[in-house]
Amino acid sequence: MTNQQCSESRIAGCSFSVHPMSDNFIEVITHALKSVDKSKVWMxxxxxTTTIRGKLVHVFDVTKSIFIHAAKTGEHVAFQATYSLGCPGDSAGDVYMAEDDIPANNTQIKDIKQPVAAKFSxxxxGGGNYMDVIMKQIEAMRKHVDVSHAHYSTRLDGESIKVLNGLEQVFNATVDGGxxxxxxxxxxxxxxxxHKGANEHE
Structure with a gap:
């Protein structure tokens, strides 16, 4: 049996899939990929699926951007992702940990208006006082998006950039919480x- 031990690596990763519900799904996906600066991550x-690894800030930046560029086409787009940081780690993406902390795509996407519905778990x-951290961050997100309970998850409705930024904050706070x-x-x-207007926000 292989002995799995925790790594000290701070490499973050995300395995994700984008599914445009459209006959031109290939064009939607390829356009989104071409529109995003991926130079600060390993992909x-x-x-x-597609896997991205590197600094957490850049992993979120790239996945946010790919989804938003796909969704802004007006096509029905579904996004499934698993984000991870910590044990067990691997070496893929190590070189990208030398990057700065400036998101490469934020300027392009921060003002795009795109309502979404999301669920996250x-x-x-690895321990830590995580329940207090989670509840605190969920409460903070209520200022920007609608938050409701769902089976085995928490539901978020609102503008995509606010939802995605909120998810990044929750993840960071959980890591910082131990x-x-x-x-x-x-x-x-x-x-x-x-959706029937469920995501309409003033």
Whole structure:
């Protein structure tokens, strides 16, 4: 049996999939990928998912941007992602840890208006006072998006950039709260016919 031990690596990662519900789904995905600056992360795509690794700030920056660029086409787009930081780590992406902390895509996406519905679940696997941290951050997010309970998750409705920024804040706060291995799963939908105005915010 392999002995898995915790790593001191601060490499963050995200395995994600984008699913445009459209006949031109290839064009939607390729346009989104071409529109995003990916120079500050390590990225690999296979026949199931795309994986991004590097500093947490850049992992979130790139995944936010890919989703928002895909969703702004007006097509119904679904996004599934698993973010992770901590044990067990690997060396892929080490070189990108030397990057600065300035998001490469923030200026392009920060003013894009795109309502979304999302659900997320947070798993602090390495200890820490995580329940207080989670509840505090969820309460803080209520200032910007609608927050409601869902089975096995928390639901968020609002502008995509506010939802995604909120998720990044929750993840960071959980890490800062003492979790040495943090995992977060996210499901997000934009332009769904079934939203029926649920995401309309002033």
């Amino acid at each position: 690999e795509t296979d026949d199931v 947070l798993y602090p696997l 979790s040495n291995h943090t995992v977060m799963t996210v499901s997000m939908s934009a332009n769904s016919p079934s």
